[in-house]
Amino acid sequence: MRALVVGAGAVGTKVSQQLLSSNTVDKILLRDVSTEKLGLASKVLGNRVEVEHFPFSKNMDADIVIIASPRGTQLEVVRQAISLRRPTVVVSDGLSETVSILNLEKEAFELGVPVVVGTGFAPGLSCVLASYGKTLLEEIEEIHVSKMGTGGPSCALVHHRALSRVSFGWRDDKWYKRFGGSGRELLWFPEPVGPQDCYHAALSDPILLHNAFPEVSRISAKMAATRRDRFTAFFPMLTPPHTEGGIGAIRVELRGIKNGIQENIILGVSEYPALAAASVTALTAEYILKQKINLSHMSTLGLIVEAPEFLSELSKRSIVVEIFEGDKKTA
Template sequence: MRVAVVGLGAVGTRAARQLASTDGVERVLLCDTAEGRVDEVSSSLGSKAVARSGSTEQVPEADVVVLATPCGTQLQAAQKLIAEGIPVVTTSDEIDEVRALLDLGPEAEARGTSLIVGATFSPGLTCVLARLAADRLGSVDEIHVARLGTGGPACARQHHGSLGGVAVDWRDGGWQRRAAGSGRELSWFPDPIGAADCYRAALPDALLLVPAFPGVGRVTARLAATRRDRLTARLPMLRPPHPEGGLGAVRVEVRGRRDDGIAVEILGAMDRPGVAGGAVAALAAVELGEGRACHLGAGGLATMVEPKPFLRELARRGVKVASFG
């Protein structure tokens, strides 16, 4: 199969590297607006990589396309690709864009194709963890997601802005809008990360998880942040973000019931968000390219892939999941 990666930041570059090392992928088409970036990445990936010139808005000649451009820039490209019947993986975690991408579901279904929305570390891996945890329960009442860390500069800017926006939670059959930066909770992530204070933020997780779990009573998402992060969230970033962030982590807590009563499943993962996000996006593209999407239309990974095979392959690629006892 031929897979195009549009946008060669931290996540896109890692996704391209993962795809270039996948046996079933014949060509990895690379596209980015930054001058020289395509040639730089292409030269590091070997013979499978093909530098593609031209605008990132042009429809690539590929079997699957991964959109890894900055948040807020993926909708128009996704619309064009879906109109051509090309399967798409997006990496956006911006609320309005995720909502608009999900709205492309009916057209994608009519075109006989699939659109995976939010295929990164979080959302993305967290959606798969939520599905795995839910499968261990008889019914699901609540899902709570927490994340720590950032990938590349675009991710860091999105992280910064999300603490100054409006959080969207699901509670008792309706949406609740709360001020980002509120609702502090202490969350425990896999070692060596440990405990961190997490706050409401403008995160799209609930938009992806609520449709995947009909009848769920509550879905929340929180972001680890320091006091300085919260105080400066509505100001421009004080210093340029690092090209690639350090260690990050995610945690998914699913509360529900089994035959013997109330039960809780907690899963997590620790990795550099850019590395893990690239692996998730690449594997999602392989799933689409090999025709293993669970349904046509648009949705998050909680509805688009089978969790156990997906996580087994992800672990083989170096991204492993931990279960909290």
């Protein structure tokens, strides 16, 4: 089997490593506009990777397409993959582009193409945690996601801009807007991240969570930021981001009913965001290739996997879920 991985950054390279090390695929076809990134990735991945420089072939000679390229480049790749009827996994986290990709749902359905949208740290793992939390409650009324940290430079740029743009949330059957950088809230993440000030931001998590859980009355997403982050969000990034950021975390809080009383459940994961995103994406691709997911249309991760099993598989890759009290769970 062959996998086409679009994007040779921090996430794309790690996805390729995991697919090759698990022998899920025999070969990786790696595309990127950066010659430097392709050169570095080929040294890491060895002779089972074939690099493709820009301009790219219109063919996608692969059993699955994995899109881990920067914001603004993913929509056309998804459209092309659907037209060629290639199963597709998208690590999308940009708000506007995620909405545009979801608008291709009709084309994917008509051609019977499996497309999974949002398979990163958040969105992605956050959606699976929400799905798992749902099994612990009789009824979910609210889902609130928070995230801290970034993967590679492209992810850092998305987060930098998110604080200066409009945030969307779901409340009482309608979308509401908040200014990015507003709504300060001190939230606790799993160690070693700990407490962080979090703010509204232009994140795609509410869009994907509402798609998966339309019955939930309130959905929101915030991201951790410093005063400097909020101030500089309105300006271009003056300092180039690191190749890969430090330890990050996600936190998913569910509020609902259990045994007739109100109950809150908080789940979280701390890990390097690029590694976590790659693990979620690679495992999703493996599920599709091994036909553990019966999918012939576009969907989000929280709708198509059995959360306890998926989280158990992730724990084998050192992605461990924690409950608010601090007890580690492998779900």
